[in-house]
Amino acid sequence: MERTDTLTTSEAPTRAALVARALGLRPDWKPSEHLGETLNYVTAWDQHSLNAIYVRTGGQVTTQLVTRTASDGTNYPATEITLTVPVPHVGDVHVVTDWNGDGGGIDLPIMRLIPAAELIA
Template structure:
């Protein structure tokens, strides 16, 4: 008796599509949460957190204090700083930085934290965001 095997080349595309649909459906709550957060913070439509950078819908990173200030001026919130140690991906180098965090209470979601590291070369000590934390020690 000969056993008929199902051809994997016919199953594979269908299986891949099925897995993609399942993953897409599974990620729906996170996409919807991100859409609500993005709208509350005034981000562009379709914004999603960068998971490869460790971002979530309620904890994200911006490029500079100027971008963070734009969000602060748009929605307000509580501004804090802390001293952190950062490291290169390969672990060869570390450095100290001042992390600036804006915490915004988003209705129906709760606290959303938006952070960046202070960059002295970019300037901005006179930004409204920075005036909200006049006693902050900034690592230049």
């Protein structure tokens, strides 16, 4: 999954607005650098937020096992869920979140596409 932008500063507001509109985000949304976001890589708060985007846009859903680092420096495994949405004039936008078993939502439409065996509780 490539996380690069190919736009100039003058194009960024226009393309950011296209991404925001397509995903149903705030009209003034811009990528958060501290989260590693770009116009083609956006984070969702949780599986419920990701599902809201999926219901709005459709798209391809994939998962992968990743290792995250907690604030105390310890590593832990997580299941990253990625929704890939084609956005005209921007390209594929990958919206990601980690599965949170405590957050509920296993019955959400987006979660029905993922075999339970792929989820880390």
